[in-house]
Amino acid sequence: MDDIEILDLFRARKEEALAQTEIKYGNYCLSVANRILGSISDAEECVNDTLLQAWNAIPPAEPTVLRIYLAKITRRLAINRYHAARTQKRGGGEVEAVLDELAECVGQRMTPEDEQIAKDLSDFIRGFVRGLPDTERSIFLRRYFYAEPVKTIAERLGWSPTRVSVTLARTRKKLRAALIKEGYFNE
16 A cells, blocks of 8 residues: 555544554564664554554644654654663663764754744754765764664675764764854854
8 A cells, every 4th residue: 555545544534544554664663663772662662652643643744755754753752762761771872872973963952942943953954964965865864863873884885884984973074064154053
């Protein structure tokens, strides 16, 4: 079943939408959540929560690319679950490494009063990432959106982990310079 048909089922409030979404995107969402959480059982719960949030959001939400829409929900839920678990037991992991690497670019966390600034910043970063060369964009997204380990990215590209790390460091440096230039971040 294609995405248009699945979205039509959501709009018609037919529970088959959930079954079809899970068939088509369940493993994909499970993979996204598991990379962040490192636990299949927690990842499965995130997938269930993703389906519930999609059910509650569509309509009125009208995703243009269902796969990415579900990935964003799954990623947000997995990161929230990760932070909740981390406050209970301090531990390291891939997500912690990803957040630490990006911290040098984005600085302090924003308060709820900064919603418009956050939206503008999000749009700016999205534009920055779109402007990257294909390979660099793929590496950046795999590391910072999907939280893939550097080693996995290197294996996928046939590169050394050092080359991937250097590429990521250079991209972060470019992002930081662009953020400073636009006034989102101070030196």
